[in-house]
Amino acid sequence: MIGAIVGDIVGSIFEYSPMKSIDFPLFNPHSFFTDDTVLTVALADSILTGDPYEKKMKEYFRRYPNAGYGGTFALWAKSKDDPPYNSWGNGSAMRVSPVGFAYDNLDEVLDRARESAAMTHNHPEGIKGAQATAACILLARQGKSKDQIRDYIENTFHYDLHRSVEAMRPTYRYDISCQGSVPESIICVLESTDFEHAVRLAISLGGDADTMACIAGGIAQALYGGVPEKIKAHALRILDDPLRDVVGRFSRRYKCG
Numbered sequence: 001m002i003g004a005i006v007g008d009i010v011g012s013i014f015e016y017s018p019m020k021s022i023d024f025p026l027f028n029p030h031s032f033f034t035d036d037t038v039l040t041v042a043l044a045d046s047i048l049t050g051d052p053y054e055k056k057m058k059e060y061f062r063r064y065p066n067a068g069y070g071g072t073f074a075l076w077a078k079s080k081d082d083p084p085y086n087s088w089g090n091g092s093a094m095r096v097s098p099v100g101f102a103y104d105n106l107d108e109v110l111d112r113a114r115e116s117a118a119m120t121h122n123h124p125e126g127i128k129g130a131q132a133t134a135a136c137i138l139l140a141r142q143g144k145s146k147d148q149i150r151d152y153i154e155n156t157f158h159y160d161l162h163r164s165v166e167a168m169r170p171t172y173r174y175d176i177s178c179q180g181s182v183p184e185s186i187i188c189v190l191e192s193t194d195f196e197h198a199v200r201l202a203i204s205l206g207g208d209a210d211t212m213a214c215i216a217g218g219i220a221q222a223l224y225g226g227v228p229e230k231i232k233a234h235a236l237r238i239l240d241d242p243l244r245d246v247v248g249r250f251s252r253r254y255k256c257g
Contacts, residue, residue: 003221100137129178
């Protein structure tokens with residue numbers, strides 16, 4: 001899941017300053033981790049400890065209250081027993097990468113991704129975005145080709161992945177919906193030549209940069225067998241000790257470091 005965290009950190013400074021090019025410094029003195037990283041680590045911690053997803057999400061919200069959460073999520077996280085709020089937003093997809101790395105059976109990955117989404121994002125599109133992202137990670141881990149991954153995602157989730165980044169870039173705009181950002185993030189990975197290229201392509205669309213790069217980064221880590229050491233080390237230095245500890249333990253447990 002470190003690939004997702006890298007994507008979030010790299011994209012953090014471009015969320016409200018759209019970038020329409022892949023030519024930019026990968027890290028900036030102002031790069032930071034956002035709620036995308038916090039909730040990704042929360043989900044990883046839940047998998048490690050066996051604590052319910054909901055419990056960990058609310059615990060991490062309290063630890064990191066200023067990480068940039070959406071307003072509706074924040075209200076849910078502050079509540080004791082509020083129900084899911086039928087979100088189709090891409091928050092379900094940005095936090096799901098640990099599921100794709102922790103489980104080895106496709107049916108289980110789909111079930112766990114649904115569970116991780118449905119506590120907040122119980123809209124069909126919110127669930128679909130999480131499942132598609134986690135499935136891409138597992139299929140990549142299993143050595144499936146880009147064409148095989150594309151075919152599975154298109155046939156199962158009915159996303160159109162036969163578009164190019166170059167064709168999308170001129171007119172693509174900020175979109176926080178799963179249906180308007182998850183397929184585009186997957187396309188960036190399928191079109192990329194390595195991990196860094198995937199992250200750069202996701203940011204270059206000029207959309208919800210940190211979240212799209214987070215989604216793309218998690219998939220790209222699985223597809224390319226890891227994250228380049230210098231990039232990983234830089235991202236880990238930006239995390240605080242508790243977050244870094246969970247990332248390390250998860251990576252060792254599931255051999256995805």
